Every structure is written in C-alpha cells, then in structure tokens.
Amino acid sequence: MKVKLAQCCGNCEHFINGQLCAVQEIVVSENQVCEAYTFKPVLHREDDCLKCSKFQTTNCAHPAKASEGIMCTVWLPRMGQV
Known part of the structure; x- marks a missing residue:
C-alpha cells in the first residue's frame, strides 16, 4: 500500500493560524480540502x-x-x- 500525504487544509500553505484559509477567507478545519490546495x-x-x-x-x-x-x-x- 502506498502512503500519501492528505491534501487537506492542515497540510496547505493557505491555512493560517490553525483556523483561517487565506484564499477562501473563511474559517476552516484541518480536515477540509478545496481546489486551491498548495502543499506546505x-x-x-x-x-x-x-x-x-x-x-x-x-x-x-x-x-x-x-x-x-x-x-x-x-x-x-x-x-x-x-
């Protein structure tokens, strides 16, 4: 089985202060994901x-x-x- 890093907010450059998305400008959780994901x-x-x-x-x-x-x-x- 291949192990991959989840493409979710917790691993995204746009996830700031552990709660905000800099792209969507909304409060998000670590487990959410969107099309603007950028690996951090x-x-x-x-x-x-x-x-x-x-x-x-x-x-x-x-x-x-x-x-x-x-x-x-x-x-x-x-x-x-x-």
Missing part, C-alpha cells in the same frame, strides 16, 4: 541534503551550497527514508 513543506532537523533525492543531481536548486546539515524548501526524501 515542513522541514525537520534530520532532513538535510544527504537525505534528499535531489542532492548532487541536476534537479538540486542550490548545488553549490548543498551539503550535510543544510536544508531547503525543495527538499524531497529519498525512497525508504521517510
């Missing part, structure tokens, strides 16, 4: 370049800066390390 990336201390599938590839947004301990907003986990 959340980085953790242990998620650095060494665990990124883009590290040392042409898809890396910052190849000159990418190294152990560095994180960025385009981080994508390597298979088997989520």
Whole structure:
C-alpha cells in the first residue's frame, strides 16, 4: 500500500493560524480540502541534503551550497527514508 500525504487544509500553505484559509477567507478545519490546495513543506532537523533525492543531481536548486546539515524548501526524501 502506498502512503500519501492528505491534501487537506492542515497540510496547505493557505491555512493560517490553525483556523483561517487565506484564499477562501473563511474559517476552516484541518480536515477540509478545496481546489486551491498548495502543499506546505515542513522541514525537520534530520532532513538535510544527504537525505534528499535531489542532492548532487541536476534537479538540486542550490548545488553549490548543498551539503550535510543544510536544508531547503525543495527538499524531497529519498525512497525508504521517510
């Protein structure tokens, strides 16, 4: 079974202060969803370049800066390390 991140308000960039939708301009809950969903990336201390599938590839947004301990907003986990 493939595990996916739910496309709901709790994981959306437009969900602010844990209750408001910046696009719809209404109060929403974490479990609601709409067509304006935009994934909100959340980085953790242990998620650095060494665990990124883009590290040392042409898809890396910052190849000159990418190294152990560095994180960025385009981080994508390597298979088997989520």
